[in-house]
Amino acid sequence: MTNKYKILVLADLNKSTSKILKSSVSIAKIVDADINFFYVKKPIEVVEKESQLSAMRTINREYFSIDKKIKSIIGPISEKYNVTINQAFIIGNIKNEIDKHIDKTKPDIIVLGKSKPKIISFFGDKITQFILEKHKGTIVITDNKHCLEPNKELSLGMFNGTKANGELLENIINSTQKPLKSFNIANKSDRLNTKTFLEDSKTVEYIFNKGDNVLKNISNYLLKSNVDLLFVNRGNNNSIKPNIKDIINKLNCSLILTT
Numbered sequence: 001m002t003n004k005y006k007i008l009v010l011a012d013l014n015k016s017t018s019k020i021l022k023s024s025v026s027i028a029k030i031v032d033a034d035i036n037f038f039y040v041k042k043p044i045e046v047v048e049k050e051s052q053l054s055a056m057r058t059i060n061r062e063y064f065s066i067d068k069k070i071k072s073i074i075g076p077i078s079e080k081y082n083v084t085i086n087q088a089f090i091i092g093n094i095k096n097e098i099d100k101h102i103d104k105t106k107p108d109i110i111v112l113g114k115s116k117p118k119i120i121s122f123f124g125d126k127i128t129q130f131i132l133e134k135h136k137g138t139i140v141i142t143d144n145k146h147c148l149e150p151n152k153e154l155s156l157g158m159f160n161g162t163k164a165n166g167e168l169l170e171n172i173i174n175s176t177q178k179p180l181k182s183f184n185i186a187n188k189s190d191r192l193n194t195k196t197f198l199e200d201s202k203t204v205e206y207i208f209n210k211g212d213n214v215l216k217n218i219s220n221y222l223l224k225s226n227v228d229l230l231f232v233n234r235g236n237n238n239s240i241k242p243n244i245k246d247i248i249n250k251l252n253c254s255l256i257l258t259t
Helices: 017-031 052-081 094-105 125-134 167-174 214-224 244-250
Strands: 005-010 033-041 085-091 109-113 138-142 156-159 180-186 194-197 203-209 229-233 254-258
Touching: 005 017, 005 094, 017 033, 017 052, 017 109, 017 138, 017 167, 033 052, 033 094, 052 085, 094 125, 109 125, 125 138, 125 244, 167 229, 167 254, 180 214, 203 214, 214 244, 244 254
Parallel strands: 005 033, 005 109, 033 085, 109 138, 156 180, 156 229, 180 203, 229 254
Antiparallel strands: 138 254, 194 203
């Protein structure tokens, strides 16, 4: 019996957590993966200037409170979609604990929510960048407004010639009967915002002129085309391809970052 894929969900305990988990369930059902939810809380958010005994009591109460809160988020999703979501949490340094947890669990996919501009959160820009550097495998960054719906066929897009790299990603692509949508950035000498069918007739291609507003234009087309999940190769930067931080921040769509 082959081992199942492993999905690690890193999220804060806020309003968007349920959406992040739903998106994770959607992918888990496609690729047949186990889901592990992991949360880290800073000690400074739990105890400040207290005696050691008082601090221990506060931490114990906080552990009970966190456990209860996580179960209240996971429970309804697990029941609705008939899927087991394992949970783990710890009070400690966020980066250090995530680093250790990734080394321990060795996930195939890490799922994060998009950080909101000007809001400091568990998965802020620094944590996202840390995960990009730490995890060399697949990373999914879910959109806050449009989460992936479990048990529903996804509409998939490919960004700038991204290819499915490996069986896991191929399984996701093969799960849909809908035509793939390819969004490519070209130099000014090439076509602008034209739509063509590629030779296999299973992919619709959109070409955009390189410029300051190109990501905004692509984001609008992603919305109009009802793309649920966009494949993005986070390596091989070139003069045409925007940097990964801009792609994450400016494209209003859930992203699957490949290597």
